[in-house]
Amino acid sequence: MTDQQPAIRLTGLTKEFGAVTAVDNVDLEIAAGEFFSMLGPSGSGKTTVLRLIAGFEQPTSGTIELFGQDVTKRAPFDRDVNTVFQDYALFPHMSVLENVAYGLRVRGIGRKERNERARRALASVRLEQMAARKPSQLSGGQRQRVALARATVVQPKVLLLDEPLGALDLKLREQMQVELKEIQRDLGITFIFVTHDQEEALTLSDRIAVFNDGRIEQLGTPAELYEHPGSRFVADFVGTSNLLDDAASHELLGRGGLHSVRPEKMTVGGGETGADVHNAPGTVVETIYLGSGIRIVVDLDAGSRVSVLEQNDRHRVHDDERGDRVVVSWHDADVISLATSESVTDAAAAASV
Amino acid sequence: MTTNAPTRHPLPARRAGFARKGSAFLATHPRARLAFLLTAPLFWLVVVYVVALALLLVTAFWSVDSFTGEITTEWTMDNIITVLTGSLYQTVTLRTLGVALAVTIVDVLLALPIAFYMAKVASPRMQRILVILVLTPLWASYLVKAYAWRSVLSQDGILEWLVSPFGGHTPGYGLPATIITLSYLWLPYVILPIYAGLERVPDSLLEASGDLGGRAWPTIRLVVFPLVLPAIIAGTIFSFSLSLGDYITVNIVGGASQMLGNLVYTNVGAANNLPLASAIALIPIVIIFGYLFLVRRTGALDNL
Numbered sequence: 001m002t003d004q005q006p007a008i009r010l011t012g013l014t015k016e017f018g019a020v021t022a023v024d025n026v027d028l029e030i031a032a033g034e035f036f037s038m039l040g041p042s043g044s045g046k047t048t049v050l051r052l053i054a055g056f057e058q059p060t061s062g063t064i065e066l067f068g069q070d071v072t073k074r075a076p077f078d079r080d081v082n083t084v085f086q087d088y089a090l091f092p093h094m095s096v097l098e099n100v101a102y103g104l105r106v107r108g109i110g111r112k113e114r115n116e117r118a119r120r121a122l123a124s125v126r127l128e129q130m131a132a133r134k135p136s137q138l139s140g141g142q143r144q145r146v147a148l149a150r151a152t153v154v155q156p157k158v159l160l161l162d163e164p165l166g167a168l169d170l171k172l173r174e175q176m177q178v179e180l181k182e183i184q185r186d187l188g189i190t191f192i193f194v195t196h197d198q199e200e201a202l203t204l205s206d207r208i209a210v211f212n213d214g215r216i217e218q219l220g221t222p223a224e225l226y227e228h229p230g231s232r233f234v235a236d237f238v239g240t241s242n243l244l245d246d247a248a249s250h251e252l253l254g255r256g257g258l259h260s261v262r263p264e265k266m267t268v269g270g271g272e273t274g275a276d277v278h279n280a281p282g283t284v285v286e287t288i289y290l291g292s293g294i295r296i297v298v299d300l301d302a303g304s305r306v307s308v309l310e311q312n313d314r315h316r317v318h319d320d321e322r323g324d325r326v327v328v329s330w331h332d333a334d335v336i337s338l339a340t341s342e343s344v345t346d347a348a349a350a351a352s353v
Numbered sequence: 354m355t356t357n358a359p360t361r362h363p364l365p366a367r368r369a370g371f372a373r374k375g376s377a378f379l380a381t382h383p384r385a386r387l388a389f390l391l392t393a394p395l396f397w398l399v400v401v402y403v404v405a406l407a408l409l410l411v412t413a414f415w416s417v418d419s420f421t422g423e424i425t426t427e428w429t430m431d432n433i434i435t436v437l438t439g440s441l442y443q444t445v446t447l448r449t450l451g452v453a454l455a456v457t458i459v460d461v462l463l464a465l466p467i468a469f470y471m472a473k474v475a476s477p478r479m480q481r482i483l484v485i486l487v488l489t490p491l492w493a494s495y496l497v498k499a500y501a502w503r504s505v506l507s508q509d510g511i512l513e514w515l516v517s518p519f520g521g522h523t524p525g526y527g528l529p530a531t532i533i534t535l536s537y538l539w540l541p542y543v544i545l546p547i548y549a550g551l552e553r554v555p556d557s558l559l560e561a562s563g564d565l566g567g568r569a570w571p572t573i574r575l576v577v578f579p580l581v582l583p584a585i586i587a588g589t590i591f592s593f594s595l596s597l598g599d600y601i602t603v604n605i606v607g608g609a610s611q612m613l614g615n616l617v618y619t620n621v622g623a624a625n626n627l628p629l630a631s632a633i634a635l636i637p638i639v640i641i642f643g644y645l646f647l648v649r650r651t652g653a654l655d656n657l
Contacts, residue, residue: 054560054564055563055564056560056563056564075563075568076560076563076564077563077564077565077566077567077568081564082564082565083560083561083564085557085560085561086557087555087557089555089557089558089560089561090561091558091561091562091576092580093579093580102562102565102567102575103565103566103567105571105575106562106565106566106567106568106571106575107566150565151564151565154565154566
């Protein structure tokens with residue numbers, strides 16, 4: 001990353017809509033060829049950052065660089081980035097082929113060549129038989145692939161994807177996730193992917209920026225974010241966390257502060273022995289059968305409610321029922337210590353660059 | 354968490370009143386529902402509208418006894434032939450057609466940028482204000498507006514006062530004044546459908562065009578225009594047909610010029626020749642049908 005220009009560099013990027021600060025002084029570098037996700041709840045500013053990079057919005061302050069070139073003041077049609085829109089934004093009056101060829105057409109490329117290139121792009125998303133159809137005659141997943149072909153046929157340096165899988169059902173979404181990853185690998189271009197689905201972000205990304213309130217709360221690889229969430233917000237938003245507040249931490253761990261333990265790191269049983277094992281008695285509130293696993297919700301006597309995820313991998317002779325007394329156990333190594341409130345972006349950014 | 358069993362509050366028992374029985378009957382009888390809904394408007398539409406139009410068609414094939422002034426109900430093509438071959442009618446038809454086309458073109462050229470600003474640029478608040486502003490002139494009487502233009506366009510009117518320092522002059526009364534006044538009168542009817550059409554074009558389509566490299570003009574030509582064409586045509590149907598039938602404006606600001614409406618008016622009134630008036634009135638009807646047929650072939654009506 002040192003000898004090469006980053007694909008995107010945002011410096012002090014701020015966007016205000018009236019009194020609302022949607023993006024608050026964001027600094028970010030995205031490497032060339034990276035699959036980068038911006039993850040956050042709605043209203044966290046992730047989509048605004050994407051629209052600023054695309055050029056649909058003008059920043060209140062700050063700069064946007066694309067491969068070392070300042071593009072802050074450039075119109076969308078003068079930026080080498082393309083967008084896959086959340087609603088796909090296919091032109092309803094054009095055929096699929098005309099849609100894909102549109103970017104080439106407005107660049108003045110002749111009909112023969114642009115149709116040929118559009119056909120190749122359609123073939124890469126396996127839709128060459130659909131070329132003559134109108135977008136309204138396609139299914140959601142097919143429209144999504146057309147939008148992808150339309151955005152990639154003009155060979156952008158960076159592809160922006162605004163919740164492209166949000167409108168698809170679960171099965172199709174999982175299938176498209178794999179396809180997206182493959183397409184990104186084939187094209188070798190930078191993907192910037194906006195999503196509110198933490199599982200999707202973890203599955204697809206090389207790195208993830210977790211947005212909260214217009215700022216980057218934490219930046220890191222999926223494993224870093226999941227294993228070492230830097231704040232309560234990230235621990236809560238990325239995966240499920242069992243939070244132990246100051247009082248519960250004192251009682252169960254013997255030290256103060258805010259801590260969290262992932263559900264799959266805990267077990268329910270009669271208690272375990274070992275040097276670094278914590279045992280906490282409690283009462284079962286609910287047992288939820290998930291198919292591949294079982295989620296057991298336990299009210300600990302120490303005052304916290306925890307959710308324990310157990311694999312459905314052996315013959316379970318007992319099923320804990322509501323009201324049963326159990327002991328929840330976990331290893332001290334799996335306890336994550338959380339910074340109470342301040343952001344750890346800088347530390348994480350410094351670590352990953 | 355302790356679950357609180359919800360307390361049940363029984364609903365009061367239903368009373369089987371007359372209204373309730375009626376509703377129940379309608380709910381289970383779709384045909385009765387439809388009859389209930391449509392009988393009155395259909396009656397009005399058929400009797401007042403279709404019958405009057407049919408009478409007009411029939412009258413065109415009758416004649417007037419020149420002695421008694423009574424209508425003779427014998428079938429004759431005389432009126433139609435007079436209207437088709439008489440040089441007066443040909444001239445006035447062409448003039449009326451020209452005025453209607455000019456009004457339509459002026460209105461579309463004015464309406465497109467206004468509607469685009471309203472639908473795609475203005476803030477939601479500004480948008481509401483503009484819709485009200487566009488509708489406001491419709492609250493005033495047609496006659497008042499036409500006379501207002503008469504005063505604006507007069508030799509010592511405000512237009513003369515405005516443009517004379519730059520060597521310009523008011524067009525005075527005549528066909529240009531008619532075109533200006535009609536364009537003003539029908540502009541809201543052209544703006545509103547185009548505005549509604551543009552409203553239905555998602556912003557993301559415009560962004561997508563820009564994102565793919567389309568500047569303003571290709572975006573307008575390849576994306577916006579094809580999508581709002583049906584709305585533009587809807588607007589032109591208003592301005593075109595309203596202009597074809599108008600005779601008051603041309604009376605007020607048109608000087609000595611006559612349009613088809615004036616010929617109908619004189620034949621109904623002064624000349625007392627209702628059959629000839631009907632035959633003349635058929636001209637704009639035929640033209641409008643021709644226009645609708647042309648428009649239909651472009652497929653624009655499918656989206657109305």
